[in-house]
Amino acid sequence: MSLSGISLHALPGLPMVQAGDDLAGLIGDAIARAGLGVQPGDVLVVAQKIVSKAEGRVVALADVTPTPEAEALAARVGKDARLVQVILDESVRVVRSRPNLLIMEHRLGFVMANAGVDQSNVAPHDGAARALLLPADPDASAAALRTALSARFGVAPGVIVNDSFGRAWRRGTAGIAIGVAGLPALRDLRGQPDLFGRILEVSVVGFADEIAAAASLLQGQADEGQPVVLVRGLRWGEAAGRAADLVRPAAEDLFR
Amino acid sequence: MSLSGISLHALPGLPMVQAGDDLAGLIGDAIARAGLGVQPGDVLVVAQKIVSKAEGRVVALADVTPTPEAEALAARVGKDARLVQVILDESVRVVRSRPNLLIMEHRLGFVMANAGVDQSNVAPHDGAARALLLPADPDASAAALRTALSARFGVAPGVIVNDSFGRAWRRGTAGIAIGVAGLPALRDLRGQPDLFGRILEVSVVGFADEIAAAASLLQGQADEGQPVVLVRGLRWGEAAGRAADLVRPAAEDLFR
Numbered sequence: 001m002s003l004s005g006i007s008l009h010a011l012p013g014l015p016m017v018q019a020g021d022d023l024a025g026l027i028g029d030a031i032a033r034a035g036l037g038v039q040p041g042d043v044l045v046v047a048q049k050i051v052s053k054a055e056g057r058v059v060a061l062a063d064v065t066p067t068p069e070a071e072a073l074a075a076r077v078g079k080d081a082r083l084v085q086v087i088l089d090e091s092v093r094v095v096r097s098r099p100n101l102l103i104m105e106h107r108l109g110f111v112m113a114n115a116g117v118d119q120s121n122v123a124p125h126d127g128a129a130r131a132l133l134l135p136a137d138p139d140a141s142a143a144a145l146r147t148a149l150s151a152r153f154g155v156a157p158g159v160i161v162n163d164s165f166g167r168a169w170r171r172g173t174a175g176i177a178i179g180v181a182g183l184p185a186l187r188d189l190r191g192q193p194d195l196f197g198r199i200l201e202v203s204v205v206g207f208a209d210e211i212a213a214a215a216s217l218l219q220g221q222a223d224e225g226q227p228v229v230l231v232r233g234l235r236w237g238e239a240a241g242r243a244a245d246l247v248r249p250a251a252e253d254l255f256r
Numbered sequence: 257m258s259l260s261g262i263s264l265h266a267l268p269g270l271p272m273v274q275a276g277d278d279l280a281g282l283i284g285d286a287i288a289r290a291g292l293g294v295q296p297g298d299v300l301v302v303a304q305k306i307v308s309k310a311e312g313r314v315v316a317l318a319d320v321t322p323t324p325e326a327e328a329l330a331a332r333v334g335k336d337a338r339l340v341q342v343i344l345d346e347s348v349r350v351v352r353s354r355p356n357l358l359i360m361e362h363r364l365g366f367v368m369a370n371a372g373v374d375q376s377n378v379a380p381h382d383g384a385a386r387a388l389l390l391p392a393d394p395d396a397s398a399a400a401l402r403t404a405l406s407a408r409f410g411v412a413p414g415v416i417v418n419d420s421f422g423r424a425w426r427r428g429t430a431g432i433a434i435g436v437a438g439l440p441a442l443r444d445l446r447g448q449p450d451l452f453g454r455i456l457e458v459s460v461v462g463f464a465d466e467i468a469a470a471a472s473l474l475q476g477q478a479d480e481g482q483p484v485v486l487v488r489g490l491r492w493g494e495a496a497g498r499a500a501d502l503v504r505p506a507a508e509d510l511f512r
Binding site: 217255 | 261262263264265354359367420424426428430431432442443459460463465466470472473474482489490501502503510511
């Protein structure tokens with residue numbers, strides 16, 4: 001009996017990623033080691049942290065001089081003023097703040113804690129505190145990985161750069177797509193009839209976000225460390241999109 | 257080489273579900289037909305719609321007499337006042353409203369469009385409009401399925417009842433867990449060190465929501481109709497939870 005299925009494979013043996021590393025080469029080696037190859041419809045989900053590390057998106061807090069605005073906000077929320085300066089530099093505005101919490105609108109439109117600036121899983125450099133930023137252009141990062149892997153394997157995989165976001169109304173983080181290449185970010189089922197021929201009213205699906213969440217199940221956080229997941233068995237008919245498709249414009253957003 | 261992986265299987269051949277159907281029996285038959293069996297760690301993700309249908313959670317709008325409150329709200333948002341009455345009856349409050357949109361706090365705490373009341377994929381009854389409600393107690397629905405499947409297969413699967421929710425800040429829906437039995441809803445990685453021994457600050461993962469989103473990739477909407485997905489290969493160490501664990505209490509929610 002033919003079964004409709006999807007499989008997710010954590011790529012084994014990826015080394016710790018350093019600034020300047022050839023990330024596509026490391027991922028390609030892991031795909032080859034696992035004997036998985038690349039098949040049409042495959043999607044590689046790559047954790048934001050290793051993309052940012054490979055791209056050298058690290059700031060040493062000792063090099064940061066906070067503005068008075070950053071000092072004031074840092075005092076209100078109880079964070080390091082230099083870290084708050086880095087967060088402000090990555091953002092277009094503060095969405096909500098309270099002690100120990102800064103929900104920002106990142107310059108790419110993502111509403112997220114600390115504008116994605118992260119101090120965990122960043123190796124200290126000579127004992128100095130460092131912070132990791134989102135990639136400068138995660139869609140471009142995804143597209144570059146797709147191009148390099150296509151050249152190596154002869155088939156172009158879809159690529160998602162994902163991150164874990166907190167959510168309004170729900171506890172716990174969920175994987176989210178911040179970079180997309182070679183697959184639709186949204187699947188628009190509007191206008192398709194339901195099982196009884198009635199036109200579906202609201203059925204735009206956050207396709208890349210659901211894939212990002214699925215991969216997050218395998219990626220772990222802490223010491224598990226499986227930052228790249230190959231997803232096999234997805235099907236779609238729509239044109240490829242980008243992560244910006246998933247960002248609700250402020251004008252149609254009731255919660256910003 | 258041992259690969260860490262997860263597989264998702266859409267159960268084939270499920271019939272259209274009717275009020276009073278033995279849903280656990282139908283799902284068990286489909287598992288047996290597919291030759292999948294139930295293994296320790298398996299999680300069955302069951303679409304809310306078929307749970308609600310089996311439980312007869314259908315309201316004929318012709319039987320509903322709207323209150324003045326429902327009439328007024330219906331006029332503001334441009335919906336059928338009887339449908340708005342059904343939505344109000346399922347809710348504790350209106351979170352946001354605007355023409356053609358009602359974001360409600362469901363009596364179970366879920367913040368969602370129309371309090372989950374759905375007119376799509378409900379068979380007309382003598383031409384009369386009908387609406388489908390969420391299950392009365394989705395955690396209990398999940399637990400009952402788990403118990404029945406455990407009796408049949410000798411192994412108790414985790415069970416998630418999922419639905420597709422719109423989200424703040426993001427376009428497109430994502431699968432969400434509204435009922436959970438036999439697995440943790442949240443995985444709490446706080447207090448575990450990251451790769452460099454630093455304590456992770458925020459790492460409570462919406463585990464059941466990520467599984468719900470993964471399954472949603474296979475479930476489709478419209479005519480694909482694959483409402484039950486078996487997820488194999490997940491691991492967890494935490495105690496089982498319930499869907500309420502995923503609901504952020506209003507007191508700690510900045511967006512309600």
